[in-house]
Every structure is written in C-alpha cells, then in structure tokens.
Amino acid sequence: MPQKIGEGFVLGLSPRYKCYHLGKQAAGTVVEVVLSCVNNVRLMDHANFLLYSEGKTFQFIGGRTEKSPARLAIPRTANWHIVVDRVGFQALSDSNVRTIPPKGAKPAAPLLAPGTGNAAPAAAAGSQAARPTSEADVLTRMLNELNTYKQIANTDSLTGLANRRAFDARMTQIFSDPKNLAGTALILTDIDHFKSFNDRFGHLVGDRILKSVAEAIRGSLPKAAFSARTGGEEFGIIVQVTSPDDAFDIAELARRAVESTSFTHQPGATEGSKITISLGLCMAGQSLSLEDLYIKADLALYGSKNDGRNRTSVYQDDMQDNSTPA
Known part of the structure; x- marks a missing residue:
C-alpha cells in the first residue's frame, strides 16, 4: 500500500x-x-x-x-x-x-x-491526512x-535587519503621502573605521561586528522604528516623531547602545574593542524628494565623520558635501 x-x-x-x-x-x-x-x-x-x-x-x-x-x-x-x-x-x-x-x-x-523535534508519523493511506x-x-x-x-x-541574511530593497520600499511609501513628511526622520549611520577592522582581523570578524552593531541598534530603537542594513557597514533608520529633537534622541540611543557594546575578536576573550558609529539625521519635511532626503541625511553623516566620529549630526542648510571624511 x-x-x-x-x-x-x-x-x-x-x-x-x-x-x-x-x-x-x-x-x-x-x-x-x-x-x-x-x-x-x-x-x-x-x-x-x-x-x-x-x-x-x-x-x-x-x-x-x-x-x-x-x-x-x-x-x-x-x-x-x-x-x-x-x-x-x-x-x-x-x-x-x-x-x-x-x-x-x-x-x-x-x-x-x-x-525540529519529533516528526509526526506519516499518514496512512485512506486517512484524513492522506486525502486530497x-x-x-x-x-x-x-x-x-x-x-x-x-x-x-526583504531581509538581510547576515544581520536579520531589513535589506536595501525593503528600505527603499518603505521610503517610497512614506513619500507617497505628503502627510507623512512632517513627522518622518531619516537617520543614516555607518560603523567608524570598519575597513581597518576588516583589514586587520579579516572578514569573519567583520561579519561579527556587523551582527553586533545590528543587534545593538535594533534593541535600542522604539518598536515603531524601521531599521535596515542598506549596504556594507551602512544602516538606515526611519522613525515617526513629533519633533527633530525626538529624532535626535532616538539616534543618540542607537549610538550609545553601540558604544557600550564590548566586542571581542575571539570567543571566550575577556577584553574587547570599542565599536562606534556615526549618524546623520534629516527630517523628511526639509527635502524636496526622496533622493534629496537621502542626500541631506548623508551630508549630515559626513558632518559627523568630519567632526571626529561617534556622534549624531542634524542636517543644516549650510552643510557642504565632503565625501572624504577625516
């Protein structure tokens, strides 16, 4: 049978x-x-x-x-x-x-x-489970x-955060309704000196750093916040807030969470390295388009890099594009 x-x-x-x-x-x-x-x-x-x-x-x-x-x-x-x-x-x-x-x-x-634990026994022919x-x-x-x-x-396989595809879709959704713009903030962040960690310890350690940072960011954010790994060591955060000050406070929560995470290069090690992130913030209401919002948040991020890293900068109209942070 x-x-x-x-x-x-x-x-x-x-x-x-x-x-x-x-x-x-x-x-x-x-x-x-x-x-x-x-x-x-x-x-x-x-x-x-x-x-x-x-x-x-x-x-x-x-x-x-x-x-x-x-x-x-x-x-x-x-x-x-x-x-x-x-x-x-x-x-x-x-x-x-x-x-x-x-x-x-x-x-x-x-x-x-x-x-997976105990598997269910196979259904006998003619039983209810075996019927079409x-x-x-x-x-x-x-x-x-x-x-x-x-x-x-829509998920980044390494960190478990949303990926760039999901991030872009969420941004497009926000800009599809002008009512969303006034209370939406975009926060861009990346890991400080990440390339030096990769060069010194190798990509496996680099992957562990990415996972640790992602977990710290995710654990620090309000439930309604949307976080994604947008590429390499870069992350994006979308939050609905009542004021730019609230957005800044949320960005600082993420920054401090990463800063307080001790990262060890080897399992069982007792001493670790300090990992930090820099962040740039722009309110959607300050932008003319989705691309403009991303550019301005990126300018704010470079402002943090040029001011010494491990800090949050809010976009200002007088910021100039400097693609080679100190």
Whole structure:
C-alpha cells in the first residue's frame, strides 16, 4: 500500500527546500514525487543527508527533472530522505511524496527531522491526512509560502535587519503621502573605521561586528522604528516623531547602545574593542524628494565623520558635501 510522507524543514537550510523524511525503507521501494513544475529532486541516505544539512559534499540519487510524477528506486535498506528544490518562487511550486514498498515490506514511520523535534508519523493511506487537500487549504498554503518568500526577499541574511530593497520600499511609501513628511526622520549611520577592522582581523570578524552593531541598534530603537542594513557597514533608520529633537534622541540611543557594546575578536576573550558609529539625521519635511532626503541625511553623516566620529549630526542648510571624511 502506498504511504504518503509529510514534509518538514531543516534548520540552517533555506525555506526554498522541502525535506521529506522517509524513515527506514526496504531495498526496491519506489519513491514517487509529484511536482507542479521543473524541480531538482534528491534522494539520499541518512549519512549523506547529514552532510547535505551541514553544507558539506554529499552523494545522492536523482537530479533535475521535468517528469511528474518522478520515481526513484531505493537501492538498499536504510533510512532515506528526499529533498525537493522548489525552483521559481513565483511559481510557488508544490510537491507531494509517497513511497511504494515492494510486496511484503511494511512502510516505516518517518525519521525525526534534525533540529525540529519529533516528526509526526506519516499518514496512512485512506486517512484524513492522506486525502486530497481542499482548494482553501491549497490557497492558505500558497499565501503562507508567498509571505515566507517576501520575508526572505526583504531581509538581510547576515544581520536579520531589513535589506536595501525593503528600505527603499518603505521610503517610497512614506513619500507617497505628503502627510507623512512632517513627522518622518531619516537617520543614516555607518560603523567608524570598519575597513581597518576588516583589514586587520579579516572578514569573519567583520561579519561579527556587523551582527553586533545590528543587534545593538535594533534593541535600542522604539518598536515603531524601521531599521535596515542598506549596504556594507551602512544602516538606515526611519522613525515617526513629533519633533527633530525626538529624532535626535532616538539616534543618540542607537549610538550609545553601540558604544557600550564590548566586542571581542575571539570567543571566550575577556577584553574587547570599542565599536562606534556615526549618524546623520534629516527630517523628511526639509527635502524636496526622496533622493534629496537621502542626500541631506548623508551630508549630515559626513558632518559627523568630519567632526571626529561617534556622534549624531542634524542636517543644516549650510552643510557642504565632503565625501572624504577625516
């Protein structure tokens, strides 16, 4: 009797991949994968699945296929896994997996999904879980997947903050309604002397600095503030305030939070380096356009750099562009 297999996810892998934990399967079992579009289908034993989960070199059976259903034969009795690469986020590709054991063999419960706790047992054929899903269930799953992909597309993978794409979208949204301008402030910031840290300690340490700064900034801001990593060691903050003084106070909260964070270069080290940031602030009401607002906040940031760093500067009309801070 065919056995339908439930899907799961593996910690550390992109949600783009669906993982099916087949459990112990007898040699000669056929694994059937139903696809909605072209996909990469990988069948691997448990040892190779662990290598795959850790990003190491692994061996598998299968590959890119346009056939649906795709069928793969299990060559020997062991614990097995199927990983399906849902190619094309826009297609919201879907997949279903079932095993067809050879005559006389009993299908086993699925293996535990690494890092996810106890996996639910596979549904027996004919049970409610094995019946075709309704249109409402399919729509709900598609919407959930779409929201997941949107979150991935708008998140900086290193720091967990919003990325430049999301930052630009939020800025555009603000300027679409003139009522937003008077109470909106843009704060731009970057890490002081970041290049010297990268050159001295390497990019791995640089990445740790970026994560630490991002966490300090995020933890210091009001809940309604929007923070993003806009590129390299640069960050952007958008806040709704009642006055420029309130915006300045919020910027200073972020600056002091980073300044008070002790950063160690090696795990277990007791002494760390001082990391600081410089910030530039401009009220949206002072700008003629979205580009103008960004330019003016950037001028204020360079003002902080030229005045000694580790400070917040507010845009003034007499500020001149100086792209080579001291």
